Amino acid sequence: MKTRIFRGSFAAVTTLFSAMLLWAVLSLVFMPRWEEVVQSAFSEEMIYSIRLSLLTSLISVAIVMVLAVCIGYVLARFTFPGHHVLRTLVDLPMAFPELVLGLCLLLLFGHGILSQWLKGFGINIVFSQAAIVIAQVFTAAPYAIRVSYATFRGINPRYELVARSLGYCEFSAFWHVTLPLAKGGLFAAMVISFARCMGCFGTVLILAGGTRMFTETLPITLYLNISYGNLAMAMTSGIILIAISLGAILVFELLNREVML
């Protein structure tokens, strides 16, 4: 009897929450009229927004993956004083609200020594399209680093030692053995980063601003159109974002069940 109550109550909570979640998602998909969605999807603003989101996300993912591979490997393989501090530091942005992270970046690139130095070269990051990439990189990198770290930790370092005993230097052993073995995990990191970059809102809004048809990524389109009362455009960008997230999660589940976050 006790077992039944235990199992029943847990199953009920799971079912209730899953149903609410599904309902919320479906209400976005089924509420708008589809003619309006199609019309909005092909509007000039939406096409610009999709293009900019894809372009910035792809650039960001490339940068994030370089960071994730380097930092993940350092954390997984090297022992040094401050190892734990570094781990906490790179995880920190995950715990921050995006708006706070955006504010931190605004201060770094807009008011500090770094901004002065960049201005010396005629580079102004804040409220530019480059700021979108920087915001996306800082938002997505901690997730990718975590997956990459878990992946490298899961690979026995003795594979590298065997490769080195066979004549491969440290980098060659990494390139020919560790990296191919980490392929699945790193692909998962890439998918997660892409999803995070596409959906990055708060950080982009603060650092790049929400300028229509300039720094307008999909989440910004949603935000701006909600503000103007243009519900069809807002819902269309929402649907596109959901489709992208769903695709990313499906790919992640299919390719990388073994990576423990």
Add this chain to the structure above:
Amino acid sequence: MKPLLRGENITIRLSDFHLDHVSLEVEEGDYCCILGETGAGKSVLLESFIGMYPRMKGKIFLKDREITHLPPEKRELGIVYQDYMLFPHLNVYDNIAFGLRKKNLSKETIKERVHAMSERLYISHLLDRDVQTLSGGEKQRTAISRALVTRPQVLLMDEAFSALDVTTREKMRGFIRDLVRELGTTVVHVTHDVDDVWALASKVIVMFDGKVLQSGPPREVFSRPLPGQVANFLGACNVFPATVAPSQEGELTSLLIGKGKASLLSADKASPGESVIVSVRPESITLAPHRLNISARNQVPGQILKTERRGPMVWVQAKTCMGNLKAILTESSLEALELAPGNEAFFIFKASCLKILSRKDQARQLIK
């Protein structure tokens, strides 16, 4: 003859384990087994040779060249692990060819050498196979091929047969013995299995708690294990303190053993009055229901306390004037002799089988 591989005062401090000033020498053509319990530091020692612990203290020499601070790729040592460490993203051929590809050899030479080595190890029919589809024995042969094909100066094997089933392990022992003899390869093989030592080793090094306690040819180490941990680990169960008696019988040494002051003879030399530790291996003892008129000089009467079947053999434990004595018999011998607990019997062994393990100071340590 100069040793091929030499370690001097190797000291490694890990968070939960210390390897403590270990020195050893392995000569060219040796099959050296490093024997010890789990956690003795055998694998850490082996991996120190390959370069796993760059912060280690001490020195490692290959021939006359110091290799302590060389990166693993410059050491000319090959390694085979218990869990094979075959690269799962490569097939059998690519695993074996992996090391050759770094040697600027032509494709034809690589192919030729991979095929030659795989034929020698009877895996030439598996070259296209995914390594994850191989059996344990096949994986181990692939790992050995991969290590040997680059012709390392020394092959290091870390518990290489431990993951195999009993039959495959037995086959692999015979197989590796023939192979290294044929190729003249020097091997350092870490194991906790005494059978590996008997089957393969020309030299054995016994380790406990990060220290080397004894080394030498297996026959020597097994017949004269150091009292205490080594003797216990090697199954030298009949270990007794003794005093060398003043009277000598020709070339033999008279010994007074145990509380009953049993007078026995040993072929080992010792001075009268010395305190020593002696041992007789259980398999060196023959049982008889009465005293026999044969050349064996030691015939100790005793009462059988218990018999215990272990596979095809029977362990017999008896109370004698030496103390409790253990002997091993076949089941058929036990039945033929009609021995059972409570029966009287004679425990018979040659003077050459009663070994003096250590003297005075070590004896005191053991008696404690």
